[in-house]
Amino acid sequence: MAKSAVTVTNLHYTYPNTTKEALAGVSLTIQEQDFVAIVGQTGSGKSTLVSLIDGLLQPVSGQLKIAGLAIDATTKADQLSKIHHHVGFVFQFPEQQLFAETVAEDISFGPHNLGWSERKIQEAIDEALMRVGLPLELKTRSPFALSGGQMRRVAIAGVLAMQPGILILDEPTAGLDTQATNELLALIKKLNDNGTTIIMVTHQMEQVARYANRVIAMNEGAIVADTTPQQLFSYPDKLTKLSLTLPASVEIAQFLNNNGAKLENTEPLTLEELANEIVKAMEKNND
Numbered sequence: 001m002a003k004s005a006v007t008v009t010n011l012h013y014t015y016p017n018t019t020k021e022a023l024a025g026v027s028l029t030i031q032e033q034d035f036v037a038i039v040g041q042t043g044s045g046k047s048t049l050v051s052l053i054d055g056l057l058q059p060v061s062g063q064l065k066i067a068g069l070a071i072d073a074t075t076k077a078d079q080l081s082k083i084h085h086h087v088g089f090v091f092q093f094p095e096q097q098l099f100a101e102t103v104a105e106d107i108s109f110g111p112h113n114l115g116w117s118e119r120k121i122q123e124a125i126d127e128a129l130m131r132v133g134l135p136l137e138l139k140t141r142s143p144f145a146l147s148g149g150q151m152r153r154v155a156i157a158g159v160l161a162m163q164p165g166i167l168i169l170d171e172p173t174a175g176l177d178t179q180a181t182n183e184l185l186a187l188i189k190k191l192n193d194n195g196t197t198i199i200m201v202t203h204q205m206e207q208v209a210r211y212a213n214r215v216i217a218m219n220e221g222a223i224v225a226d227t228t229p230q231q232l233f234s235y236p237d238k239l240t241k242l243s244l245t246l247p248a249s250v251e252i253a254q255f256l257n258n259n260g261a262k263l264e265n266t267e268p269l270t271l272e273e274l275a276n277e278i279v280k281a282m283e284k285n286n287d
Ligand SMILES: Nc1ncnc2c1ncn2[C@@H]1O[C@H](COP(=O)(O)OP(=O)(O)OP(=O)(O)O)[C@@H](O)[C@H]1O
Pocket: 015, 016, 018, 021, 022, 040, 041, 042, 043, 044, 045, 046, 047, 048, 049
């Protein structure tokens, strides 16, 4: 049976010097090896939720259980920081946080802080570089002499070097071109296939459709849907109310059907699935 990686119970959070709750009683369980997409319009509470899961914020009330660690409003700072042994957080534009003279030094920052031996750190650097698909020769190079896509991979390698079982990514493909986007998503999918639990905040419904096995939609600090991408995209009216869009594949399928195309599957989630549906419908037409 799948084990839970993250359990959140009735979580509330209000930022200092504000009165409105940013999180207003959120409960959810994320299983190990889930690939969860968190969606919702600006200000709906996505970043607040993932910052609590990463221990960057402490709940005002409610509880979190992360890889067995129990966190609530009374948890001491040293206990809270233990979350970083289990959860890696890739911020938006993570390359902006690169700072060291060489790629290896940058990647080793987290493992050094965890107090690992030099040998373990060197092994972790090599493994992290391999996992993000970068050659080991880059270790001695300056991270600032790399391409944008490579810099982002180095930044992600720095998070992976700490070998987190849970990886949170906030809009990981923001600002990347199509090829770098596809490569990065393939990499995240591979990490997931190899056992890492993925929590990805995104505004890209195509990415949700293609990669996530589960999608959590937020609105005004609450979870308003927790389901599969297929289910979520079956209710376009609900999405519109949340200011979310349908993936292009679903929109095109609906348009074709409204114009007599008779596709069998009206919600093909990916463009490949849509192409298959169109071919099937054309073949049927020719019979
Ligand atoms: N540092 C802060 N201080 C005060 N209020 C904040 C702070 N950060 C967020 N908020 C407020 O908390 C609420 C939730 O914001 P949050 O950043 O979690 O939303 P989000 O869904 O991640 O938005 P986005 O998609 O723009 O990143 C909003 O009302 C926001 O204005």
